[in-house]
Amino acid sequence: MQVQAPRRTPKIQQVVEFVESLDDNHRLKGKEDGETYLIEPNAISRIYIENRQVLAETTQGDYHLGLRLYQVLEILPAYFIKISQSEIVNLKEIERFNITPNRLVEIHLKTRKLATHHAVTSKQ
Structure with missing residues (x-):
């Protein structure tokens, strides 16, 4: 990131630190209808x-992330x-298993949505 200003004032420094901190708390950037939103992880069910x-x-809708699944998992x-090749779930959002x-x-x-099914293996 590059910020241009006549001089680095305390206010400019605050803005720089705020923008740099956006990635520190795991927020994702998602797009919906051409707008970009910052999404808190605890708001994501899957x-x-x-x-x-x-x-x-x-709960607000679905957002396009513009990243690969493995990149999202790293963040x-x-x-x-x-839980599968095509899905990540928030453990805090799981209600029950069947x-x-x-x-x-x-x-x-x-x-009330159903996540991807997975085969159960048993040791016999």
């Missing part, structure tokens, strides 16, 4: 791939886990 785009699902706090008769795990989120 991040998923749809039509080759990475989306963050929040997010530890309470996010990758194991189906065909040995898949259904992850039900507080938003």
Whole structure:
């Protein structure tokens, strides 16, 4: 980042520090309808791939992230886990689990959405 000013005043320094701190707290930049928003991780229930785009699902709607899934996972706090090749979930947003008769795990989120199914392996 580059800031140009006649001299570095305390106010200019505050602006520089604020902008630099935006990435420090794991916020993601998401786009919706041409606008860019800063998204707090605790507002995200899951991040998923749809039509080759990475989306963050929040209570406010879905936002295009413009990053690859592995890049998003590197930014997010530890309470996010990758549950499949195309989905990351917020552990704080999980309401319950279900194991189906065909040995898949259904992850039900507080938003009433169902996360991706995963095969359960058993040791026999």
